[in-house]
Amino acid sequence: MEEPGLKIQHDSLSYYLSLQYPIDVYPERRGFTVMIPDLPGCMSQGMTMDEAMINIDRAKHLWLETVYAKDKTSIPLPSK
Numbered sequence: 001m002e003e004p005g006l007k008i009q010h011d012s013l014s015y016y017l018s019l020q021y022p023i024d025v026y027p028e029r030r031g032f033t034v035m036i037p038d039l040p041g042c043m044s045q046g047m048t049m050d051e052a053m054i055n056i057d058r059a060k061h062l063w064l065e066t067v068y069a070k071d072k073t074s075i076p077l078p079s080k
Helices: 013-018 049-074
Strands: 024-028 031-035 043-046
Touching (some): 013 049, 031 049
């Protein structure tokens, strides 16, 4: 088991894509804003909770693919 805060580099993008990161949900006047605090800048919105969750999953995939291509050692592991 990995210690909290310890970053271990993995060679597979699919490993990072399979991780379950905690998601914060903020109800808005119209819809929802969702973000993954462990992935700086990874956020999205949706008019319904279902739409917001689909959109944050897409945003997570794009965030991880982009950072993995640049420097996979800077991908944080989920905090929870």
